[in-house]
Amino acid sequence: xxxxxxxxxxxxxxxxxxxxxxxxxxxxxxxxxxxxxxxxxxxxxxxxxxxxxxxxxxxxxxxxxxxxxxxxxxxxxxxxxxxxxxxxxxxxxxxxxxxxxxxxxxxxxxxxxxxxxxxxxxxxxxxxxxxxxxxxxxxxxxxxxxxxxxxxxxxxxxxxxxxxxxxxxxxxxxxxxxxxxxxxxxxxxxxxxxxxxxxxxxxxxxxxxxxx
Amino acid sequence: xxxxxxxxxxxxxxxxxxxxxxxxxxxxxxxxxxxxxxxxxxxxxxxxxxxxxxxxxxxxxxxxxxxxxxxxxxxxxxxxxxxxxxxxxxxxxxxxxxxxxxxxxxxxxxxxxxxxxxxxxxxxxxxxxxxxxxxxxxxxxxxxxxxxxxxxxxxxxxxxxxxxxxxxxxxxxxxxxxxxxxxxxxxxxxxxxxxxxxxxxxxxxxxxxxxxxxxxxxxxx
Numbered sequence: 030x031x032x033x034x035x036x037x038x039x040x041x042x043x044x045x046x047x048x049x050x051x052x053x054x055x056x057x058x059x060x061x062x063x064x065x066x067x068x069x070x071x072x073x074x075x076x077x078x079x080x081x082x083x084x085x086x087x088x089x090x091x092x093x094x095x096x097x098x099x100x101x102x103x104x105x106x107x108x109x110x111x112x113x114x115x116x117x118x119x120x121x122x123x124x125x126x127x128x129x130x131x132x133x134x135x136x137x138x139x140x141x142x143x144x145x146x147x148x149x150x151x152x153x154x155x156x157x158x159x160x161x162x163x164x165x166x167x168x169x170x171x172x173x174x175x176x177x178x179x180x181x182x183x184x185x186x187x188x189x190x191x192x193x194x195x196x197x198x199x200x201x202x203x204x205x206x207x208x209x210x211x212x213x214x215x216x217x218x219x220x221x222x223x224x225x226x227x228x229x230x231x232x233x234x235x236x237x238x239x240x241x
Numbered sequence: 242x243x244x245x246x247x248x249x250x251x252x253x254x255x256x257x258x259x260x261x262x263x264x265x266x267x268x269x270x271x272x273x274x275x276x277x278x279x280x281x282x283x284x285x286x287x288x289x290x291x292x293x294x295x296x297x298x299x300x301x302x303x304x305x306x307x308x309x310x311x312x313x314x315x316x317x318x319x320x321x322x323x324x325x326x327x328x329x330x331x332x333x334x335x336x337x338x339x340x341x342x343x344x345x346x347x348x349x350x351x352x353x354x355x356x357x358x359x360x361x362x363x364x365x366x367x368x369x370x371x372x373x374x375x376x377x378x379x380x381x382x383x384x385x386x387x388x389x390x391x392x393x394x395x396x397x398x399x400x401x402x403x404x405x406x407x408x409x410x411x412x413x414x415x416x417x418x419x420x421x422x423x424x425x426x427x428x429x430x431x432x433x434x435x436x437x438x439x440x441x442x443x444x445x446x447x448x449x450x451x452x453x454x455x456x457x458x459x460x461x462x
Contacts, residue, residue, distance in 0.1 A: 056272070166290075181406055191410060
């Protein structure tokens with residue numbers, strides 16, 4: 030047991046010429062394409078898999094920028110010109126209404142979490158090349174938190190869905206969804222895929238020194 | 242709570258046991274010897290502390306029961322009125338299905354399908370796959386064909402099944418229109434809230450490596 034705690038001495042599946050399944054943990058010889066037990070695709074621990082992470086993250090970023098510029102909601106009220114709300118506009122409106130708690134939830138889900146995710150993924154990916162300042166444990170924890178929290182960003186899309194299906198009061202008031210809803214949903218999905226395709230084994234691999 | 246136990250580390254490469262006696266930590270790739278499941282003993286990876294096994298008695302039966310509960314609640318939640326709004330003498334009610342269809346005009350249509358998938362189809366698919374995997378196991382029979390693939394798919398679907406996020410979205414929406422109109426909560430709102438509690442309980446009960454091990458034990462019978 031002591032031997033395993035000292036990671037420089039720990040024997041990984043890769044070091045033993047094997048490949049472990051990330052879905053079920055079953056061990057197969059290197060070069061096996063799909064897991065013998067669950068049929069999942071077996072990805073060897075390889076720095077090239079980072080390209081997938083960067084690609085998804087870039088796609089997420091490309092969608093995130095217009096998602097903030099285009100309107101999320103269009104509100105048509107009787108006797109006034111239709112109002113358009115962007116993501117940040119919606120937060121500002123909640124703050125003006127004095128709903129601080131709800132404003133904070135929306136701001137975290139739609140702004141803090143997505144931007145935090147872009148930064149965290151970039152930091153984790155770059156830390157594999159340079160000498161990492163954070164320990165493997167810390168970085169692994171960061172990745173797990175991102176995987177857990179990223180899906181909650183979808184909340185604003187659901188708010189738009191509920192508001193625009195519910196608020197259909199003819200001449201009095203009508204709410205319609207704006208194009209930012211789709212862009213934002215795509216951005217969340219792409220960053221979720223970026224976090225999922227980040228192979229945590231790479232974080233631990235580095236720990237073992239120049240072998241990688 | 243005492244710290245969780247760990248499966249033993251694998252010996253040196255020279256005298257590796259057969260592959261079926263080994264397991265690799267899915268998080269950090271550490272090679273470990275498969276340890277027998279012991280009731281109530283949690284086992285985690287000695288290097289990265291990733292939780293591996295948390296066997297609990299009757300997990301299989303409980304997960305099946307909760308899956309069926311989710312399916313029934315979901316059917317009710319989709320078609321009963323979710324929220325009703327009234328202002329200036331006009332009222333309008335909306336179901337979960339209507340909420341997904343909010344994007345169905347024009348180019349946003351694909352988003353309607355995505356929302357429907359995230360809040361209704363994927364949660365239902367996940368419980369259906371879990372029941373398929375676990376039903377024979379609960380009766381001590383061999384697993385049905387492709388049970389391992391079904392279980393892997395059920396696990397892969399989990400992050401995309403967003404019923405609980407939808408409920409938080411409903412709360413935010415309620416606050417946003419509180420000043421605008423009078424809102425009444427429909428039966429589907431409560432069904433959905435209950436569904437979220439059941440899904441959370443189920444995800445806490447279900448430990449994937451325990452199910453993998455149970456599936457392997459079944460194979461040998």
